[in-house]
Structure formats: C-alpha cells, structure tokens
Amino acid sequence: MAEHRLTFPTSEEDIRKLHAGDLVTVDGHILGIRDRTQIRIFDQGVEPPLELNGAFLLHTAPNVRKLGPGKYEPMCVGTTTSARMVRFTEPLGRDHGVRAIAGKGGLPDEAIEPMAKYGMVYFALVGGAAALETTQIEEIEEVYWEELMPECLWKFRVKDFGPLWVGIDSHGNSMYRDVQSEATKRLEEIVAGL
Amino acid sequence: MSTVATDLRQAVEDAAAHLYVWALKDIPQDLRDALAAAKDRETSVPGRRVLETIVKNVDVAEAENNIVCQDTGIAVYTCRVGEHFPLHPAKIYEALKIGTERATLNTPLRSNAVHTLTRENTGPNTGYRLPIVHWDFLPGWDGLDVKCIPKGSGSENMSFLKMCVPADGVKGIKQFVLESVVGAGGKPCPPGIVGVGIGGSADYAMFLAKEAIARPVGTTNPDPEVAKLERELFDLLNETGVGPMGLGGDVTVLSCHIEHADTHMTLNPVAVNYQCWAARRASAHITPDGHVDFDREF
Numbered sequence: 001m002a003e004h005r006l007t008f009p010t011s012e013e014d015i016r017k018l019h020a021g022d023l024v025t026v027d028g029h030i031l032g033i034r035d036r037t038q039i040r041i042f043d044q045g046v047e048p049p050l051e052l053n054g055a056f057l058l059h060t061a062p063n064v065r066k067l068g069p070g071k072y073e074p075m076c077v078g079t080t081t082s083a084r085m086v087r088f089t090e091p092l093g094r095d096h097g098v099r100a101i102a103g104k105g106g107l108p109d110e111a112i113e114p115m116a117k118y119g120m121v122y123f124a125l126v127g128g129a130a131a132l133e134t135t136q137i138e139e140i141e142e143v144y145w146e147e148l149m150p151e152c153l154w155k156f157r158v159k160d161f162g163p164l165w166v167g168i169d170s171h172g173n174s175m176y177r178d179v180q181s182e183a184t185k186r187l188e189e190i191v192a193g194l
Numbered sequence: 195m196s197t198v199a200t201d202l203r204q205a206v207e208d209a210a211a212h213l214y215v216w217a218l219k220d221i222p223q224d225l226r227d228a229l230a231a232a233k234d235r236e237t238s239v240p241g242r243r244v245l246e247t248i249v250k251n252v253d254v255a256e257a258e259n260n261i262v263c264q265d266t267g268i269a270v271y272t273c274r275v276g277e278h279f280p281l282h283p284a285k286i287y288e289a290l291k292i293g294t295e296r297a298t299l300n301t302p303l304r305s306n307a308v309h310t311l312t313r314e315n316t317g318p319n320t321g322y323r324l325p326i327v328h329w330d331f332l333p334g335w336d337g338l339d340v341k342c343i344p345k346g347s348g349s350e351n352m353s354f355l356k357m358c359v360p361a362d363g364v365k366g367i368k369q370f371v372l373e374s375v376v377g378a379g380g381k382p383c384p385p386g387i388v389g390v391g392i393g394g395s396a397d398y399a400m401f402l403a404k405e406a407i408a409r410p411v412g413t414t415n416p417d418p419e420v421a422k423l424e425r426e427l428f429d430l431l432n433e434t435g436v437g438p439m440g441l442g443g444d445v446t447v448l449s450c451h452i453e454h455a456d457t458h459m460t461l462n463p464v465a466v467n468y469q470c471w472a473a474r475r476a477s478a479h480i481t482p483d484g485h486v487d488f489d490r491e492f
C-alpha cells in the first residue's frame with residue numbers, strides 16, 4: 001500500500017500511478033455533485049457550467065450557511081452513497097475527462113471497465129466522517145445551479161483532504177469486488193454450516 | 195440538563211428542537227465505547243484506519259460543536275405516552291413537528307424532506323407524515339418519554355424484508371440477515387447496528403427492526419431465546435469480512451439487535467433495518483407540569 005498526495009485538477013498520467021488499496025491525500029479544487037446534478041447534465045442534456053476536465057468529483061450535498069448572494073459557508077460537508085450514481089461513470093470519463101469520483105460505499109463492478117478505459121479512479125471516503133472533512137475545506141469558491149439546493153454543483157478548495165483509499169483504480173482492480181467475492185465465499189460456508 | 199416550561203405543548207416542542215440537534219452532534223457513550231473497542235480489535239490496515247478516522251471525527255464534531263455526519267436524516271421519534279399525560283398525542287405530534295422545523299432553520303441543518311414523487315422540498319425536514327413517530331401508550335402513568343433518532347438515508351436504503359415460511363425456521367432468519375448485510379457491503383457506513391424484526395406481520399416486522407436499532411449497544415432482548423440469536427448473528431456477521439466501510443476487515447457490525455412479536459402459524463417475517471456507525475439518538479422525559487429531563491435513555 002503506497003501513500004500519495006495529489007493536487008486537483010490532475011492528469012491521466014498521475015491517475016495511472018494509483019493502485020487499488022493506496023492511500024491518497026488531496027489538495028486543490030474538488031467539485032461537489034449528486035443525483036440531481038448529474039440527472040441535469042446527462043438526462044436533461046444541460047452543459048455543465050464549468051470545465052470538468054481533470055476534475056475530482058465528490059458525491060455530496062453539504063450543510064451550508066448562506067452569507068450573501070451565491071456565497072456560502074461550509075457547516076458540515078460529508079459524502080453520500082456512490083452506488084446510486086454508477087451509471088454516470090462512463091459519460092463523465094468519456095465526454096468530460098473527469099479523473100476521480102469520490103464517495104462512500106464504492107461503485108458496483110460496472111464502473112471498473114470505464115475507469116480503466118478512460119483513466120479514472122474511485123476514491124473511498126469514510127462515510128459519516130463529515131465533521132472532520134469540513135475542517136479540510138478551506139472555502140466554497142463557487143456554487144452553480146443553486147435552485148437544486150443542496151444538490152447544486154459546488155466548487156470547494158481543499159487542503160489535506162482525506163484519508164482517501166483508491167477503491168477502484170484505472171488498471172481494472174476494485175477493493176469492493178475483492179471484498180465482496182471473499183465475503184460471498186465466506187457467506188456460503190457459514191450458511192452451509194447453519 | 196433539565197428545564198421547566200409552563201406550557202406543556204411548548205415544552206414538548208422545545209424538547210424536540212433540542213433533541214434533534216443534540217442527537218446529530220453528540221454520539222452516545224455506548225457507541226463511542228463500541229467504536230473504540232472496534233478500532234482496537236480490527237486487524238485489517240484500511241479497516242483500522244477507517245475506525246481511527248471515525249473516532250477522530252466524533253471528537254472533532256464535539257470540539258467544533260458541529261454535527262457528526264452531514265446527513266441530518268429523516269427525523270424519527272419514539273414516544274411513550276402515559277395514560278394520564280395531560281397533552282393529547284395530536285398536540286404532541288404538532289409540537290414534535292414544529293420543534294423539528296425550528297431546529298432545522300435555526301441551527302441551520304440541511305433539509306432532506308421531499309415529496310416522494312415530485313422530489314420537491316416540502317419543508318425544513320418536515321412534510322406530509324414527516325416526522326415519523328412511533329407511539330407506545332402506557333397505562334397508569336403520567337409522563338412522556340421522547341426519543342429522537344435522525345435516520346440517515348445511506349443506512350435506511352439498506353432495509354430488507356423477507357416473508358420466510360415457517361419451514362425456513364431460524365436458519366432462514368439467519369441466512370436472510372447474513373445475505374442482507376453482505377449485500378449491503380460498504381453502502382450503509384459499517385460497522386453499525388443491525389436491527390432485525392421477526393414475527394408479527396410484514397409492516398410490523400419492519401417497525402420492530404427500527405425499534406431494534408434505537409436500542410443502546412450492549413442491551414439484549416429480554417427473551418433468552420432471542421438474546422441467544424442476537425449473539426449468534428453478531429458473531430456470524432463479523433465472520434463475513436465486509437469490514438469497516440466495506441473495505442474488508444474483522445469488524446462488520448458493532449451490534450445485532452432483535453425485536454420480536456408473536457405471529458401467525460403460517461408466517462415467519464424477517465425485516466432488516468441497518469443503522470450506520472453514526473447511530474444517533476437522544477432522549478427526554480417530560481413530566482405533566484412541563485419539567486424536561488434530557489438523558490440519553492428513557
């Protein structure tokens with residue numbers, strides 16, 4: 001298990017250096033998205049209001065306090081279950097050059113192939129560890145699509161964001177697939193012994 | 195902490211407003227102990243790091259006076275109303291609803307409540323039939339106990355029901371619980387509390403599963419047969435290797451709680467309601483004269 005530090009947006013080359021099980025800390029800019037944000041982009045065909053090339057997308061819907069027009073202060077920013085949004089993985093890589101998707105609980109196996117093909121990774125956060133993550137967010141720099149609150153498109157500037165595990169890498173490996181196949185095997189043994 | 199209000203409806207409203215925020219910010223001690231013990235016994239490298247991060251997060255929330263997890267959940271309350279408590283449950287419900295709204299707007303908390311079809315936001319964590327209240331009525335008593343359980347969606351989405359047949363027996367119950375937890379993987383933020391409801395009817399089994407997750411870690415079902423099943427399932431669930439956040443490890447669940455009801459001779463319902471590691475809950479006891487005692491358990 002290697003440890004890395006990355007600044008986002010980043011390149012395909014840097015993403016290809018990561019392997020499933022590695023630990024990563026992130027600086028720079030990350031974008032918050034969720035179900036409705038991606039439904040708008042992909043199902044309703046609305047162009048994203050900013051460049052996603054090289055981006056780190058965080059599955060989130062934060063608790064914020066409004067400071068003024070378009071200006072928000074982070075109160076509690078965490079992450080949500082990623083699996084619901086797996087179908088957006090391929091178009092995010094193919095059409096927008098997204099490099100990392102982060103959330104909790106992993107992405108199902110159908111994400112493995114597009115991630116390998118387009119040079120993307122899935123980062124696993126510790127679900128529920130939002131109070132800690134909030135301390136790693138320096139500022140909410142921009143908010144787009146405020147009418148989707150809290151499922152807007154958020155631009156955060158972060159420092160020491162993590163710990164993140166490479167749950168799925170760009171080489172066809174997934175920690176989730178490995179854990180699930182082992183757990184399924186153990187389950188069969190347990191059930192046989194009941 | 196304790197307060198006295200002259201207006202009983204107001205006292206219940208104030209209690210609800212306090213309970214919702216308190217539950218979100220301050221993880222109960224039994225859970226903190228269980229998480230610390232889990233951290234010490236976990237041997238997988240990522241699993242241990244996950245648990246260290248969780249324990250750190252609970253401390254950061256306390257130090258920063260912040261909520262522990264961003265998902266403020268749906269507000270679920272359990273109410274035990276004494277026969278002689280002088281406020282009608284219709285008024286208790288109204289007070290819980292307004293208290294939930296006040297807590298959401300004043301803190302402020304993220305509002306999650308939407309119309310189930312249009313998905314439009316319906317209010318500050320309230321809406322039609324929201325919050326959800328479980329009622330219990332006690333004869334010969336004049337008090338009110340309120341417990342607030344903000345229930346996160348990541349774990350609530352991992353709820354499962356199976357109408358096993360009597361011939362499936364206890365083995366069928368065990369198998370279904372094990373399959374549910376392995377299938378849920380990392381999605382409900384393990385390690386948490388696996389709530390199991392058995393018996394009754396389909397809807398009542400799920401109700402019981404939710405009652406089960408509201409119990410503190412370390413409590414057992416008073417029926418020795420059921421308590422034995424709790425222990426067996428706890429051990430088996432931790433043999434699956436799902437581990438913290440589904441990244442693999444020894445600790446898949448912190449506890450397994452079962453609530454049961456007698457049932458029809460041809461029924462054998464099993465409901466699983468998962469509660470994440472952030473198993474938030476807070477309670478208050480309210481006397482007929484509006485005196486409120488906040489304590490973790492009532």
Ligand code: SF4
Nearest residue numbers: 128263346348383470
């Ligand atoms: S499942 Fe629980 S800990 Fe995880 S994000 Fe939801 S509320 Fe938070």
